[in-house]
Amino acid sequence: MENFKNLPIIKKLGLNRIILVGVLILMYLLFSLGSGRWLGSGDIMNALNMVDYLGFLALGVTFVIATGGIDFSIGPVMVCAGLIAGRLLVTFGWPLWLALIMCVVVGAVFGVFNGILVAYMGLPSFISSMASMMLAKGVGSVFTHVQNSNWPASGEVNSWYKYLVNYNGFPTGLIFLLVIAILCSIIMNKTKIGRYILCIGSNREAVRLSGVDTRRWEALAYVLCGTLAGIAAITYVGVITQVQPGLGDEFNNNAIAACVMGGTSMAGGIASMGGTVIGVLIISLLRVGIQAMGFRPDYQYIITGIIVALAVFADIRSSRRKK
Amino acid sequence: MGEVILTMKGIDKSFPGVHALDHVDLEVRRGEVHALMGENGAGKSTLMKVLTGIYTRDSGTIIYEGQDVTFHNPKEAQEAGIVIVHQELNMMNHLTVAQNIFIGREFMKGSLIDDQKMNEEARKLFNQLGIDINPAEKMGNLTVGKQQMCEIAKAISHEAKVIIFDEPSAALTESEIEELFKIIRDLRDKQLGIVYISHRMDEIKVITDRVTVMRDGGYVGTLITADCTKDDIINMMVGRVIYEDPKTHSMVAPDAPVVLKVEHLNAGKMVRDVSFELRKGEILGFSGLMGAGRTETARALFGADPKESGDIYVNGSKVEIHSPEDAVKCGIGYLSEDRKRYGIVVGKTVAENSTMASLKDFLKGIFIDRKKENEATNKYIDRLKTKTPSVDQLVVNLSGGNQQKVVIAKWLVKNCDILIFDEPTRGIDVGAKSEIYHLMNELAAEGKSIIMISSEMTEILRMSDRIVVMCEGRKTAEIDIAEATQEKIMHAATLR
Numbered sequence: 001m002e003n004f005k006n007l008p009i010i011k012k013l014g015l016n017r018i019i020l021v022g023v024l025i026l027m028y029l030l031f032s033l034g035s036g037r038w039l040g041s042g043d044i045m046n047a048l049n050m051v052d053y054l055g056f057l058a059l060g061v062t063f064v065i066a067t068g069g070i071d072f073s074i075g076p077v078m079v080c081a082g083l084i085a086g087r088l089l090v091t092f093g094w095p096l097w098l099a100l101i102m103c104v105v106v107g108a109v110f111g112v113f114n115g116i117l118v119a120y121m122g123l124p125s126f127i128s129s130m131a132s133m134m135l136a137k138g139v140g141s142v143f144t145h146v147q148n149s150n151w152p153a154s155g156e157v158n159s160w161y162k163y164l165v166n167y168n169g170f171p172t173g174l175i176f177l178l179v180i181a182i183l184c185s186i187i188m189n190k191t192k193i194g195r196y197i198l199c200i201g202s203n204r205e206a207v208r209l210s211g212v213d214t215r216r217w218e219a220l221a222y223v224l225c226g227t228l229a230g231i232a233a234i235t236y237v238g239v240i241t242q243v244q245p246g247l248g249d250e251f252n253n254n255a256i257a258a259c260v261m262g263g264t265s266m267a268g269g270i271a272s273m274g275g276t277v278i279g280v281l282i283i284s285l286l287r288v289g290i291q292a293m294g295f296r297p298d299y300q301y302i303i304t305g306i307i308v309a310l311a312v313f314a315d316i317r318s319s320r321r322k323k
Numbered sequence: 324m325g326e327v328i329l330t331m332k333g334i335d336k337s338f339p340g341v342h343a344l345d346h347v348d349l350e351v352r353r354g355e356v357h358a359l360m361g362e363n364g365a366g367k368s369t370l371m372k373v374l375t376g377i378y379t380r381d382s383g384t385i386i387y388e389g390q391d392v393t394f395h396n397p398k399e400a401q402e403a404g405i406v407i408v409h410q411e412l413n414m415m416n417h418l419t420v421a422q423n424i425f426i427g428r429e430f431m432k433g434s435l436i437d438d439q440k441m442n443e444e445a446r447k448l449f450n451q452l453g454i455d456i457n458p459a460e461k462m463g464n465l466t467v468g469k470q471q472m473c474e475i476a477k478a479i480s481h482e483a484k485v486i487i488f489d490e491p492s493a494a495l496t497e498s499e500i501e502e503l504f505k506i507i508r509d510l511r512d513k514q515l516g517i518v519y520i521s522h523r524m525d526e527i528k529v530i531t532d533r534v535t536v537m538r539d540g541g542y543v544g545t546l547i548t549a550d551c552t553k554d555d556i557i558n559m560m561v562g563r564v565i566y567e568d569p570k571t572h573s574m575v576a577p578d579a580p581v582v583l584k585v586e587h588l589n590a591g592k593m594v595r596d597v598s599f600e601l602r603k604g605e606i607l608g609f610s611g612l613m614g615a616g617r618t619e620t621a622r623a624l625f626g627a628d629p630k631e632s633g634d635i636y637v638n639g640s641k642v643e644i645h646s647p648e649d650a651v652k653c654g655i656g657y658l659s660e661d662r663k664r665y666g667i668v669v670g671k672t673v674a675e676n677s678t679m680a681s682l683k684d685f686l687k688g689i690f691i692d693r694k695k696e697n698e699a700t701n702k703y704i705d706r707l708k709t710k711t712p713s714v715d716q717l718v719v720n721l722s723g724g725n726q727q728k729v730v731i732a733k734w735l736v737k738n739c740d741i742l743i744f745d746e747p748t749r750g751i752d753v754g755a756k757s758e759i760y761h762l763m764n765e766l767a768a769e770g771k772s773i774i775m776i777s778s779e780m781t782e783i784l785r786m787s788d789r790i791v792v793m794c795e796g797r798k799t800a801e802i803d804i805a806e807a808t809q810e811k812i813m814h815a816a817t818l819r
Contacts (some may be wrong), residue, residue, distance in 0.1 A: 195691060202670040203664070203669065206664070206666060206679075207668065209625075209627055209657060210733060
């Protein structure tokens, strides 16, 4: 095993990532076997719909988890952005491009809010993100008078935003996601922002005592997270079209679960954007696969729960061994 | 003094690389207060930890009430009647006094906790001690002094026969100390054996009957307190032979400018009106006993903790330091005494740690220039002789001495001119230690100025050009190396 671990190719790609891809392929085979047919392009497209917005959420929250924090507001923030921008587009007649930018702006504003609460005011991220989760739900509902926000359906005027997710069967959303994922990976691994985010997650006080303004970099992680939740909103409305107020909680769980599966440590300091993307793929495939096998979709929660528990357990085990 | 209740004889204990206790003896009688004294690291705490079963002894015997005993954990010792009242109180502030005293052995009424009964029992204990505390009060509302009384009450409730006080007076006010002494005298009159660990020489004379002195893990001797003077005790504490050559005179040029001036620095209880000057190329030693406020002074100066007042001048001009960021901008670097918590990011690489303070000098556009970063890191790996397979090694995998070198590299990469070394050789093996000494001398010769906080007398005498001694938050002496002796320093360190 030690020899195997030291193979150059394994080292370069990372054992964890190889295992994750293996799991993904295994799942595909399992579901195909279980449902008695190969999962076809229809199923895959179905899964991919979810991959897009879940992917952006998960990439964003990876930054926050890397600092050792958590953000439970991303799902509701995404929905809130979709609601607000949708009403601005449909009721107030804003141009579509401006409405899409508004999605990102709403996400970023919540990110700034979370960043200030956590980094500058010292609130535990668990609590502050709960607060902004409630706020996001409330603001979205109030702004739309608890009505659905109906974005233009395919074929209607102003429906080109849907091409961002799917262009006549071509998964543009996936390309969009991969580009942003690579960008995130570069930010995390090659820039000062990422360096300090990871170091803060590993030992905040040592970074502060090195003369670094840790508050600024920590807050920035939340801003990145919020902004990505705003981008997620664009792909979310691209898939869903009809945004309902009051939703969003389950997206948090799936996004955070994807991060953890991908090898990002809940304790902070270690993060992998590639792992996060694979985690999102696993969760999305799980959902489709379970339905294809004829189970009710609820079962995916049970399986996701078990996988998350195992992933966190493995994370704790490995960090204990390090000490 | 009554009969002997506790005898520790020939207690020996080694940790990897350290001979912590070298055949130490201690005898405690019923109805006596027995002082245990010694410098930092003399082995007092280790001895008490061996007694109460936190450490297992390598050899030696413990005879308690005529029986040969070995306790395997503090609970066993407690059940037998040996209790430690710790310096840092282990109390739960949101519980009541009575709940704290009876934690883990609550009085029950069926399956419910009987708070009324616990309050009554606690009140009985307090009456017995002659102190006035409401058992239903929340612990957090009491002063530190009262909380300590509760610890003592808890000890009594365990039917203690030997009570060990570990620096009980450190956090108390004068009047609280009076009250504490009254209780200790009461306990003595009730024929308990009391071990009293303290650095305060004056208290030793007031409260104790006998005093046992330890030095460098060894037993020096036991005296009747009434028959000896303060100087006798100090001489026993420091009377060691210094193997390394102490510095005989200051290496600082007579006309060297003052690079750092601190005036009337105040920060909390541990930093009271501290003023000093640091000159170019000087190693300024900060000596003192545990809790003298040296680290607190350094942290307040560095902006790591808030300060209440005080002026700081760097190279003659007044600077405002409110955060480590400000301090680093002034060219000050700080090596913490607690390397793992405050010095390094253990989960990151040597390179990442080395450039932590100066990352903005290693940017190419928005990207980190890894090549430049590795070059700088390698430069200091060579210069400091850091033993690491590569710049990409995680710091967690390095030895203590090499981790310390990475922290030093961090400040050298940042090109800081004023370096605060807080216990720079703590937890480092002998070889790496002399390397670090060598390096500090080199840095000073290059014109860097160093504040060195150290609890090791030999280190202070070997490295410093000038020595500031602190005691309980105040500067009590400033001694040029040419006039410094162990006795002088220890005298100033116990000046209270």
